Amino acid sequence: MFRTALRNVLAHKARLLMTVLAVMLGVAFVSGTLVFTNTLSNALQKSSAKGFDRVDVAVQPKWQKGSGDTVGKAPELTQALLDTSARVPGAASAVGVVNGFTAIADKDGKLIGGGFQSQGGNYWGTKDPRYPLVGGRAPSGEGEVLIDSTTAERAGYRVGDTVRISVDGPVLTPKVTGIFTTDDGNVAAGGSLALFDTATAQRLFGKPGTYDEIDVTAKSGVGQSALAAELDKALPADRAETVTGEKLAADQAEMITASMSGLKQGLLVFAGIALFVGTFIIANTFTMLVAQRTKELALLRAVGASRRQVTRSVLIEAFVVGTVAGVTGLVAGIGIGAGLRSLLGALGATVPDGPLVVSPDTVVAALVVGVVITMLAAWLPGRRAAKIPPVAAMSSLHAKATTRSLVLRNTIGALFSAAGVAVVLAATTMNGSDGQAPMGLGAVLLIIGVFVLTPLLSRPLIAATAPALRAFGVAGKLARQNSVRNPRRTAATASALMIGLTLITGMTVVAGSLQHSIDKMAAAAIKADYVVSMANGNSLSTDVDKKLKATAGVTATSPLRNAPSRIDGISEYLTGVDGSTIGELTALTLDSGAFEVGGTRVVVDDRTAKSHHWKAGSSFTVNYEDGKPQQLTVAGVYEATEMMRGIMLDNATLAPHQPDVTDMQVMVKTSGGASDATKDRLEKALGSNPGIKVQSKQDISNSIASMFTLVLNMLYGLLAMAVIVAVLGVVNTLAMSVFERSQEIGMLRAIGLDRRNIKRMVRLESLVISLFGGVLGIGLGVFFGWAAGELLGAKMTTYELVLPWARMALFLLLAATVGVLAALWPARRAARLNMLAAIKSE
Structure with a gap:
C-alpha cells in the first residue's frame, strides 16, 4: 500500500501541484512571519544591549507615593548625588544623563523623525564614550549642538551647518559642531538625537543642576551587583534606587520581545487564515482524486486491502504532499522574512543590522504545519472512500450523496449558524x-x-x-x-x-x-478652528498662547492644562482652561446647570459626576499637586466626548498650585475660519517651529x-x-x-x-x-x-x-x-x- 500511494503521487503530479502551492503559501507565511519577527527582535535586542555596555549600574529617582490626599512625585538627582556616586568604592566613573524632546527640522523646515522619537540629551565633557564622534568637536553653549550621523545623512547636514531646533517653545538655530554615532533605539526606529553640553541641556529641558539618571561604570574586577550594593549604602534610600546594566538590558529585551509578540501574533492570524482557506482546497482536491480513483480503490478492497489500508494510502499521499509543501514553504518563508526586513528599510524605517534568524522552532513549525494541515484535510476524503463497498464502487452506485447525509449536513449547518448569530448578537450587548x-x-x-x-x-x-x-x-x-x-x-x-x-x-x-x-x-466636540500642540504630545510653553493671542485674526484662545489631584482619596486629573473663552471654543452638550467656569466654579463631565455622585450645585474638596486643599462647586454637568471630558476649572485658579505651569494644547478661533493662509500665519507667528503642530478639525x-x-x-x-x-x-x-x-x-x-x-x-x-x-x-x-x-x-x-x-x-x-x-x-x-x-x- 505504501508503494501504491507513492506511485499515485508521482502519477498525479500536475493535479497535486495546486495543492502543494496552496499549502506552501500558508507555510511560507507562517515561517516568514517567524523568521521576520525573530530577526527583527534579535537585531533590536543586540542593538539595545550595546547601549548598556558602558552602564554597569544606573541610579534613578525613586518615585515617592502620595499619602492621603497628597499627590506623589519623583525626587531630583542633584550634582551632589552624582559626586557621591563617583566616589563610592568600586566606581570608575559616573555620568549624569539629561534628556528630553528635541525636534530637528530638515532644510525645508519639516520635522525629522516621528515626533515621539525626536530626542535630545547632554554630551558629557570633551569626549563622551557613549557617543563616539565621527567628525567635529564637542558642543559648548546654547549656540552649538551635535546631531547623530543617521539624521545628518537623511537631512544632508554637515559640520558647520546651522540647524533649526525646537526644545520647548522658542526655535533655536545652533551650529552643528560635530556628528556622532549611536546605538540608541529611537534613532534605530527612525528618530533623531541632538546633544548639547550638560549645562545647556539642563537649562533647555527645565532641569537646572539636576539629572534624569546617573550612569556609573565599575572598576576592573568589580561586579555590577557589588557596585550596586555600595551605591545603595552611599545614596539616600528615599531619593534614589539602583538598577544594574544587566537588569536594564534584560528589561529592554523583554519589552522588545513583548512588542514583537503582538506583531507576530497578528501576522500569524493571517497566516492561519491562509491555511484555513487552503484546507478547503486540499480537502476538495483529495475528494476529487479519490473520486477519480474509486474503481482502483475498490479493486484494492476486492483483492484484500482493508478499509484502514485504503485510508492509510490516502494519508501517505497527503504526508508526501505536506512534506514537500512544508520544505518549499520554509525556503520561501526565509525569503519572505528577508524581504519584509528589506521592505521596512525601503519604507524609511531604520532596522538595525543583524543576521537572518532561522531558529529550530521555525523549521519544526513549518514542517509540522505543512504535514498536519494536509493530512487533516485528506483524512475525511480517505475515510469516505474506504467506507464505499467494493461492488458499489465498481458499479458507480455510490456517486450521489444520500438524502440522509444531506439532511444531516444541513441540520448541523443550521445549528452552527443559529448558534453563531445568537452569540454575536449577545456579544453586541456587552x-x-x-x-x-x-x-x-x-x-x-x-x-x-x-x-x-x-x-x-x-x-x-x-x-x-x-x-x-x-x-x-x-x-x-x-x-x-x-x-x-x-x-x-x-x-x-x-x-x-x-x-x-x-x-x-x-x-x-x-x-x-x-x-x-x-x-x-x-x-x-469643538468650535475652535485650530488646536496647537507639541509633535510628541508633551507640554507646550505658555509663551505659545501669548504669541497666538497677539496674532492678527485670532479672536479667542484657551490653553488646556492637565494637573494631577486627589478627590476623596481618588486620583483625578484636572483640566485647566480659560474660563472666559472656553464656551466659544467648545460645543459640549449640557445635561444640567450652567456652563460656567471661573473662580471656584467648575464644570464636570457626566461620567465623573456619576462616579462621585455629584450634580449641579454640589461642592467637593480637591487636593492639588502641591498638597493644598480647596473647595470647588459644580456649576454644570456636560456630556463627555472622546475629545473633551473631565473636571474643567479656570487656569487662574489652577496655576498657583502647579510647580511648573505648562499647556498641553491651545485651542484657537479665528475671524476668517480655517484656511491654508490662516494656518500659515499661525505657524509663522510661532516661529515656524518644527516641534509644534497647528491642526484644524479636519487635520x-x-x-x-x-x-x-x-x-x-x-x-x-x-x-x-x-x-x-x-x-x-x-x-x-x-x-x-x-x-x-x-x-x-x-x-x-x-x-x-x-x-x-x-x-x-x-x-x-x-x-x-x-x-x-x-x-x-x-x-x-x-x-x-x-x-x-x-x-x-x-x-x-x-x-x-x-x-x-x-x-x-x-x-x-x-x-x-x-x-x-x-x-x-x-x-x-x-x-x-x-x-x-x-x-x-x-
Missing part, C-alpha cells in the same frame, strides 16, 4: 472588551455553519443567475448546470473565496464607519484616520495571501472538473459545440462559483462589520454605521475577476481536448 471573545467565537461558529450550509445555499443563489446566463446560449445553460451538479465541490471552492472577502468587507465597513465617526467627533480627523488607513492597507496586503490561495483553489477545482468531464466534453464537441463555446462554458462556470462566494463573503462581512461597530459604539458615542457601497461593488468585481482569471488555463485545456480520445476515455 461592554467594550468584554464582548470581544464572545464575538470572535460567534464569528467562527457562523462561518463554519455557513460553510456547511453552502451546498444548500448554492442552488437558489446560482439559479438566480439563470436570466443573465441565458444570454450566452447553450454555454451559459451548461455552465449553470455544471455549477450545481456537485454542490459540495462548488461549496468548498466558493468558501475559500468567501472567507477572504468576509474579512476584507468587515474591516472596510468598520474602517469607513470609524472615519465618519471621527469626523463627526471632531465637529461635535485632527485625518491624522487619526491615517492610522486606521495604514493598518487597513496592511491588512489588505496580508489578506491578499488568502485570496491568492482561493484563486488556486478555483483553478484546481476547474482543472480537475475538466479532467472528470473529459468524456462529456468530447461528446459536446462531437455534437457540434465548438471550442469557443467550450471555453465560454468553463469560464462562466468559474464566474458563477466566484460570484457565489463573493456574495456570501460580502454579506457576512457586512454583518460582522455591523456587530463590531456595536462594540465600538459603546466606547465611541459618535460611532455610526456607514456602508461603503463603492468598495463593496469593487469587491464583487474582484470576485468576478478571480473567476475569469482562474478559468483561463482550465478553459484552454478543455477546448484543446481531442474529441475522439475524450469520448473513449473513462
